[in-house]
Amino acid sequence: MDGMIFDIQHFSIHDGPGIRTTVFFKGCNLRCLWCHNPESQERAPQLLIKELGCIACGSCAAVCPTGARRLGKGGSFIPELCTGCGKCASVCYPGVLEISGKTMTVSQVMEEILKDVSLYRHSGGGVTFSGGEAMLQINFLEELLRECAGSGIHTAVDTAGSVPWEHFRRILPYTSLFLYDLKCADGELHQRVTGADNRLIAENLKRLKDTADVWVRIPCIRGINDSSAEKEGFRELLRKPGRIQRIDLLPYHSFGEGKYRLLGRPAPDFLPMDAVQMEELKKALEEYVPVYHSLDQ
Ligand SMILES: C[S@@+](CC[C@H](N)C(=O)[O-])C[C@H]1O[C@@H](n2cnc3c(N)ncnc32)[C@H](O)[C@@H]1O
Ligand code: SF4
Numbered sequence: 001m002d003g004m005i006f007d008i009q010h011f012s013i014h015d016g017p018g019i020r021t022t023v024f025f026k027g028c029n030l031r032c033l034w035c036h037n038p039e040s041q042e043r044a045p046q047l048l049i050k051e052l053g054c055i056a057c058g059s060c061a062a063v064c065p066t067g068a069r070r071l072g073k074g075g076s077f078i079p080e081l082c083t084g085c086g087k088c089a090s091v092c093y094p095g096v097l098e099i100s101g102k103t104m105t106v107s108q109v110m111e112e113i114l115k116d117v118s119l120y121r122h123s124g125g126g127v128t129f130s131g132g133e134a135m136l137q138i139n140f141l142e143e144l145l146r147e148c149a150g151s152g153i154h155t156a157v158d159t160a161g162s163v164p165w166e167h168f169r170r171i172l173p174y175t176s177l178f179l180y181d182l183k184c185a186d187g188e189l190h191q192r193v194t195g196a197d198n199r200l201i202a203e204n205l206k207r208l209k210d211t212a213d214v215w216v217r218i219p220c221i222r223g224i225n226d227s228s229a230e231k232e233g234f235r236e237l238l239r240k241p242g243r244i245q246r247i248d249l250l251p252y253h254s255f256g257e258g259k260y261r262l263l264g265r266p267a268p269d270f271l272p273m274d275a276v277q278m279e280e281l282k283k284a285l286e287e288y289v290p291v292y293h294s295l296d297q
Contacts, residue, residue, distance in 0.1 A: 002105045003140030016156035018125025021116045025131040026101045031195040036256030040132035045084035045101030048262035053096045060088035126154025135163045145174035161201040178214045185233020209242035220273040221252040241289045249293035
């Protein structure tokens with residue numbers, strides 16, 4: 001069995017307990033305006049193009065089967081013609097072109113994961129499956145989780161939760177922890193800034209928190225989810241925490257900016273909530289569950 005992966009990061013320390021290997025699945029059914037992984041959103045492989053470094057050698061244009069890459073300084077590009085086949089990137093000697101997204105088998109991913117087993121043991125870490133939305137490739141994810149669980153590796157699934165409950169049910173036996181994102185409490189706002197309704201997300205959390213260990217994560221973005229209505233909405237969602245062990249408040253950051261440029265897309269322009277807003281949200285939620293944010297660490 002295989003799936004579409006765009007990155008595997010070793011030595012992650014922000015994706016669950018201990019030192020972890022994070023496997024990033026490509027493809028997402030949300031379109032959060034602030035997403036720091038824009039290359040994760042489309043399921044198909046995509047060409048990333050650096051602004052500088054092209055020597056106009058023409059190798060890319062010579063091998064492109066669809067005419068998406070044309071010759072010229074900087075090499076012109078017609079995205080609609082690109083199939084993400086990667087032929088141009090494979091001959092790009094200065095490394096200006098790169099393909100994001102690769103089909104990998106379960107054994108190939110497991111080989112990467114197993115390289116870090118001693119790190120997991122010493123740090124209390126494990127593997128985190130993130131993305132994109134890992135739960136959209138449910139057969140592949142289930143198989144990987146089963147293999148990890150069979151090897152005694154701690155597993156976390158990082159999800160926005162907008163998938164049928166059946167997907168959760170299938171992976172529950174092999175998942176040690178869910179990292180569950182809540183973006184906005186208000187339905188209309190959620191639809192506007194992520195492109196998706198949040199009712200399913202709220203319903204799934206309600207069931208999940210009574211069934212599995214969960215860490216909730218909230219990206220904290222000024223002008224998006226910093227209103228008192230949102231604060232009250234988050235309180236309502238988290239009022240009966242069940243097995244929610246902690247809430248992590250993630251201040252917005254712009255680390256994804258360069259990747260938007262590589263994709264030829266305009267970069268988002270948001271600000272994180274300020275320290276006072278973060279502290280207020282923390283106070284509002286810690287009545288129910290311990291809350292952490294980067295200002296604590
Ligand atoms: C890229 S998402 C992938 C997993 C899943 N799709 C989700 O949204 O939870 C991983 C985490 O990054 C966070 N995130 C995304 N963009 C961010 C940004 N610009 N600043 C801070 N956190 C961000 C999300 O809120 C989520 O907790
Ligand atoms: S759900 Fe996660 S991966 Fe998908 S667009 Fe939002 S932040 Fe990005």
